[in-house]
Structure formats: C-alpha cells, structure tokens
Amino acid sequence: MQKLSSLLLLAAISTPYAQAEGWYGSSKLNSTRQNLSSALLTSPRVTHQIDAPDSNKAFTGSFAAGYAFAEGWRLEGEYTTRNSSTFDAYWAPFNANVNRLEVDSQRLMLNGYKNIPLNDWLSFYGMAGVGVAQIDTEGYQGNPNRQFASNRQYNFAYSVGLGLDAKVSEKLTLGTGWRYVDMGPVETGYNTFVNRANAKDEQLKGKLKEQNVFFEARLSF
Template identity: 40%
Template sequence: MQISKSVPVLLLATSAMYMSQAIAAPADEEGYYGVARVISAERKARNMDSSARPGIGSFVSGDDSQKDMTGSIGVGYRFGNGWRVEGELTLPQSDTFTSGSTAFPASLNQHHIDSRRVMLNAYRDLRITEKLAIYGSAGLGLARLESKGWQGNESRRYGASTQTNLAWSVGAGVAYDVTDRLALDLGYRYVDMGDTESGWNNFANARGLQDEKMKANLISSEFSLGMRWAF
C-alpha cells in the first residue's frame, strides 16, 4: 500500500522536474528565432555647425533632436553557448532639425533627414536565474540617409542628397523567458548612423552664390521592448 501511494508522488515529482528543465533549457539551446521590438528613440543631429554657409554671421543652433516611437523586426540564431546573432531591419524614420545664422535670425534652415538601416547584431547573454538573463550587444550595418530641406520658406530649397553609411551600435539589457519559446527583453542602445549632407542651395543667397549646404552626424539613443519567439 505504501509503495502504491508513493508511485503517483514520484511520478509527479519527476514530471515537475522534467517540465522545469524543459522550460529553462531552450533559452540556452541552439536554434533560430524571430524578434520584434517597439523602440522609443531620440535621434540627434550633431555637428550641424560644420554646414557650408555664407561667410557672414555666426552659426546658431536650433532644434537638434527629435523623439518618437518606432520599431524593428529581425531573425536571430542562438549558438547554445550564451552567444546569439540577429539580422535586424528598422522602420523608416523622418526627422526635421533646425539651425540658423546670427545675420539672419528669422531665416532658419530646415534640415529634413529620412533614415533607415539594416544591422547585424551580436549578443552575449549572462544567465542570472533559470529565466532571467542580462546581455550586452554590439552591431554593424548600413544606414541610408537622405538629406533635403529649405531655408526661411519652402520656396528656398536645398538640393536632395543620399548617403549610405556604415552604422554601428552598442547596448545592454535584461531578458526574461516567459515560456520555453517566448522571451521578452528590455534594453538600451546607442546607434551612430554616420554623416549626411544636403545638396547645394537652389536659391539666391546674400552673396548671390551657390555655396550653402546643410550637414549633420545622425545618432540615436534607443530604449526598446522586444519579443523573441523560438522556431
């Protein structure tokens, strides 16, 4: 009788141990996964004072940052040893940054930058518990930046110009395994998308010359909430 009563208990204990291992193990197993992220980004145009402008007056900074929500999708692969890699495509973004000159305080440059990027990211996961891990990341990729805009009013336009740059990123975060297939992560990363510049001015300036263009270095500070699903 005692043996017959012990058998169900042993079976339940063995089953629970097996299930806990099955839930925890896939986080470290080799295999592919898909990922989608919601991103809160602040993009900033640095070095706008390097823009070519008339040799009269001094540079005046304006609005050099933009904040909004965006996102990305990707496919990754876990190597089973704490390392994983992801290919990531971000949603296109459009930003407007302003600057001016002390000689023309009411005639601001409106620098429109359209950006998109594709990245290859590497991650190193350090497991804290069976379900919780912290990670560091680094990425390299390509950023396509298109610059255009106007000065003072929309009839005074700059030419449009497109650059494809090497982009890089570094970041860190925390991940939680909800199930054996689903993981959530919360992270931060810094992204540098390189330099961009518009074409020359297509309007007559104070000196009657085509000698003005807008320049900037575009970076992004990003907080993200991601969902990973193992195939």
C-alpha cells in the first residue's frame, strides 16, 4: 500500500495536466437525493414533531459551458434542471393529519474546479460553486382541499464536491463525482384553510439540501 501511494504521488508530480486550455461544454446525469432539515410547522398549537420528513430521490440533468485554464483550473456556468420533491410530516396535537410540503427547485451556478493529474489520461479534482436556486413550494394539511398558499423564492446556493476525470480523446472527457448542495431555507405561504383558531397563522418551513452522484461528458471546442 505504501509503495502504491508513492507511485501515485510520483505520477501526480511528474505528469503534466492532460486537458488542453480552451472552451468546453458538458452535461451531467445526476442521481439526486434531497433532504429537508430543520422542518417546521409554524402554528401556536403544535407541541412536538411526531414524524420528520423523509428524503426524496430522483434523476436530474445539468448543462454547463466553461473555460479550461492552465495548471488544471476550470471555471463554468451550470444550469441544473427542475427537481420535484415531496416531504410528509406529522405534528402533535395534529398527528392524525399529514402536513405535506411539495418543493420544485432548479438552479444556476458558477463552478470552479482544480484538477490534479494522476497520469496522462486520469485526473482527480475538487470543486466549489455558488449561485441562485429558484424554489417553488406548496402543500396541504390532511387532504388537498386544505392548502397552504404557494410561494416562489430565489435563494443563495452553494456546493462542494469531488470527482474523477478520464480523458478519452483530445476532445472528449468522461467523469464521475459527488457533490453537496445547500439551497437554504424554504417555506410555503400561510394556510388558506380555516383552522381551529380561525387564523392565518400556519405554514410549512425547512432547509433544502441535496447530494448528487453524477456522470459527466465534457467536450472541448
């Protein structure tokens, strides 16, 4: 194991980065898992949470255009297509009623990458990104006739990740990786239904986070 580690380190130091400088386009297929943390039902009458929202899994796509600089640096703009997630929660004393939060999200990000070559065709990279997420929320309590008002918001989003690239030809690079995305707090509008207090004082809230395992194809121009 020590000998293998030494060989990989030597390869990384001695091998020039394989990607040519210039413009490129890429597409990703993302296996996405969204989570809603810090979930809240804002109502003066709730006492505690009985069952928390679960995570939601889906496949999404993303498309990017960027520029590869010297020394393995890249900068790109990326759009990630719409993803729809549903989260159910139960709260005392309303434990007989589900509180369903439905979230649609899409985002536009500016990503930076640093590739570290392992040999003349394989490289490891780290990445980070910042951008904006458009998030649409709605939901209901008990049944679809008891709606919370819908809401659209634009949140600051950030991401960090790791990956592995394989240069197939002078123009084509294939890769795989993982990233974490934080899209910030989300909330519905207030209840449109009549509650026990005859008041507009309930809404659903949480913090939307996402993990991607992705496959990427990148084409240099």
